[in-house]
Amino acid sequence: MTETKNTPEYTFTTRLQPPPLTTSTTILYPTPENPDPATNDPVFSDGMRIRHAVFVEEQHCSAENEIDSDDERSWQWVIYASKNTHSPGQDESNRLESFPVGIIRLVPPPHAPHEALLQDTTSKNTNLPKYDFSHEPYVKITRLAVLPDFRGHGLSKLLLRTAEDWARDNRGAINEMLRRVARDEGQEDQGIKEWNGLVGLHAQVQVEEMYRRAGYETDHHLGTWYEEGILHVGMFKRLRLEHKT
Numbered sequence: 001m002t003e004t005k006n007t008p009e010y011t012f013t014t015r016l017q018p019p020p021l022t023t024s025t026t027i028l029y030p031t032p033e034n035p036d037p038a039t040n041d042p043v044f045s046d047g048m049r050i051r052h053a054v055f056v057e058e059q060h061c062s063a064e065n066e067i068d069s070d071d072e073r074s075w076q077w078v079i080y081a082s083k084n085t086h087s088p089g090q091d092e093s094n095r096l097e098s099f100p101v102g103i104i105r106l107v108p109p110p111h112a113p114h115e116a117l118l119q120d121t122t123s124k125n126t127n128l129p130k131y132d133f134s135h136e137p138y139v140k141i142t143r144l145a146v147l148p149d150f151r152g153h154g155l156s157k158l159l160l161r162t163a164e165d166w167a168r169d170n171r172g173a174i175n176e177m178l179r180r181v182a183r184d185e186g187q188e189d190q191g192i193k194e195w196n197g198l199v200g201l202h203a204q205v206q207v208e209e210m211y212r213r214a215g216y217e218t219d220h221h222l223g224t225w226y227e228e229g230i231l232h233v234g235m236f237k238r239l240r241l242e243h244k245t
């Protein structure tokens with residue numbers, strides 16, 4: 001499913017990158033020495049370049065943590081811009097080559113227990129499990145970023161809507177990935193709860209209002225915490241799923 005958005009100057013199109021562990025592609029970090037790793041899905045590499053530009057270079061998050069253990073099992077969408085050479089609505093041949101300008105990642109459940117975020121990271125003696133299987137499963141919106149020159153055109157709204165619509169239509173794939181991790185963690189027989197439309201995210205506090213306008217509510221019970229030196233809050237939204245049998 002491809003979403004598009006038109007402005008007088010650009011046509012924007014989303015492309016989906018499925019979880020690398022389902023496509024046998026690698027997730028190598030593009031570097032100046034290896035800017036286009038041949039075994040990466042090209043959409044993943046495009047997304048990583050945006051993540052690097054926005055989170056590492058602009059927001060000074062650590063490059064070591066930019067690819068994490070969630071990337072293997074996550075879906076990502078990259079928005080590509082192509083400049084309209086004449087006027088909008090003309091056919092493809094009137095557009096120049098497209099280039100990536102925005103990214104969003106959807107991580108299926110399960111996730112680390114919330115307490116893991118709040119604990120002293122220097123403390124090695126924690127009895128917390130790797131994943132929380134006890135609370136309701138949720139898909140997690142992460143790595144939402146738009147390049148500075150393309151902000152303010154509604155692209156983050158398009159990315160959020162694309163990921164949410166996809167999740168609504170693909171609960172089977174989400175639950176399959178949840179069960180896969182549960183099996184790997186030896187949880188298979190312990191009555192895993194299925195995903196039922198809950199979407200969560202960790203919002204940098206300066207964009208809490210943006211997510212609130214998109215229908216997310218802050219869960220004040222979760223408090224606030226720092227990730228990569230940036231203050232965050234937890235927010236949730238419930239998608240209405242069709243109850244197919």
Ligand SMILES: CC(C)(COP(=O)(O)OP(=O)(O)OC[C@H]1O[C@@H](n2cnc3c(N)ncnc32)[C@H](O)[C@@H]1OP(=O)(O)O)[C@@H](O)C(=O)NCCC(=O)NCCS
Pocket residue numbers: 054143144145146147150151152153154155156157158202203204206207209210213
């Ligand atoms: C946050 C970010 C993704 C917004 O992207 P964008 O494409 O400019 O956002 P949009 O144009 O789709 O704006 C959507 C809505 O959010 C609002 N908004 C956008 N950025 C905002 C901000 N920093 N603070 C408050 N509201 C904001 C817009 O006014 C718009 O409101 P509307 O629905 O009433 O029209 C972009 O600024 C960015 O990449 N920032 C750096 C990375 C980042 O902070 N990511 C969030 C991690 S939690």
